[in-house]
Amino acid sequence: MKRSITSALGAAGLLALFGHMALAQATSTDPTAAANAYVNAPHNWQMWFPEAGSPLQVQIDWLMKFVLWIMTGVVVFVGILLAYVLTRYRASRNPVPSNVTHNTLVEVIWIVIPTLLLAVIVIPSINLIYSEADDSNPYLTVTVTGHQWYWEYNYSGVQGGLDYTSYMIPDNQIQPGQIRRLSVDHPMVLPAGEKIKFIINSADVLHGFYLPSLGVQRYAIPGTNLTQWTLIPKVGTYYGQCNQICGINHDAMPIEIKAIPLADYLNWVKYAQANYALNSFAPSLISSPLPVNKLADASSN
Numbered sequence: 001m002k003r004s005i006t007s008a009l010g011a012a013g014l015l016a017l018f019g020h021m022a023l024a025q026a027t028s029t030d031p032t033a034a035a036n037a038y039v040n041a042p043h044n045w046q047m048w049f050p051e052a053g054s055p056l057q058v059q060i061d062w063l064m065k066f067v068l069w070i071m072t073g074v075v076v077f078v079g080i081l082l083a084y085v086l087t088r089y090r091a092s093r094n095p096v097p098s099n100v101t102h103n104t105l106v107e108v109i110w111i112v113i114p115t116l117l118l119a120v121i122v123i124p125s126i127n128l129i130y131s132e133a134d135d136s137n138p139y140l141t142v143t144v145t146g147h148q149w150y151w152e153y154n155y156s157g158v159q160g161g162l163d164y165t166s167y168m169i170p171d172n173q174i175q176p177g178q179i180r181r182l183s184v185d186h187p188m189v190l191p192a193g194e195k196i197k198f199i200i201n202s203a204d205v206l207h208g209f210y211l212p213s214l215g216v217q218r219y220a221i222p223g224t225n226l227t228q229w230t231l232i233p234k235v236g237t238y239y240g241q242c243n244q245i246c247g248i249n250h251d252a253m254p255i256e257i258k259a260i261p262l263a264d265y266l267n268w269v270k271y272a273q274a275n276y277a278l279n280s281f282a283p284s285l286i287s288s289p290l291p292v293n294k295l296a297d298a299s300s301n
């Protein structure tokens with residue numbers, strides 16, 4: 001009896017001693033909170049790509065603008081030539097048509113210059129294709145499975161396993177700080193600054209795993225695994241959407257990604273396992289968990 005009172009007092013003392021620490025922790029139980037500092041989301045009247053959030057997207061962004069400049073030059077040049085020919089060689093000014101059919105110099109120029117332009121474009125293009133294909137040595141591999149109409153994320157190599165579903169927050173349940181049609185109940189959480197490999201497939205129909213700010217876009221095809229990788233240097237929240245028409249709620253399966261520091265990520269793994277992971281094995285292609293109430297929520301808006 002005496003012993004139990006002593007230990008109770010000891011426990012109370014410890015509680016008091018660390019009370020302020022517990023309080024500080026209680027205010028930030030969400031291990032992904034760091035990702036709220038920077039939100040990379042689309043905005044009204046947005047032009048161009050979103051701000052690049054991965055090295056691949058930096059490359060894609062650069063190539064797009066590079067080709068666009070070349071294309072603009074070609075269109076302007078050809079447009080001017082066309083306007084000149086239309087006026088200078090119009091029928092009213094040239095009652096007797098010209099008989100010229102060949103000009104060697106002009107013909108060499110119009111072969112050589114376009115060839116050089118194509119060569120200039122093809123070098124960074126092939127470079128980009130090789131960069132996209134290099135998914136070797138990832139820190140983490142996440143298997144992404146498209147379902148009608150939600151995503152399932154399975155983390156490979158996590159002790160105890162980690163597999164969960166991610167549903168869009170219905171319009172009538174949006175909370176302050178969430179983004180309509182983009183925020184989800186359980187985002188994909190990734191360690192910032194680490195190479196991530198995605199294995200993408202589908203449990204039913206074609207979906208599209210599309211993360212415009214992270215340079216990721218792959219079809220999700222039943223029975224087939226496509227791979228893609230990313231690396232997110234900046235801690236923050238990033239968004240994507242299914243971009244392959246997949247049925248009536250195609251617009252209700254956004255992708256929300258929280259990139260957080262590695263230590264936070266390791267905490268989150270335990271948090272997710274305890275709170276919302278489905279089970280410890282990869283059920284994607286074995287069964288298709290369909291929480292009916294969530295599906296009803298997603299369609300009522």
Ligand SMILES: [Cu+2]
Nearest residue numbers: 207208242246
């Ligand atoms: Cu889809």
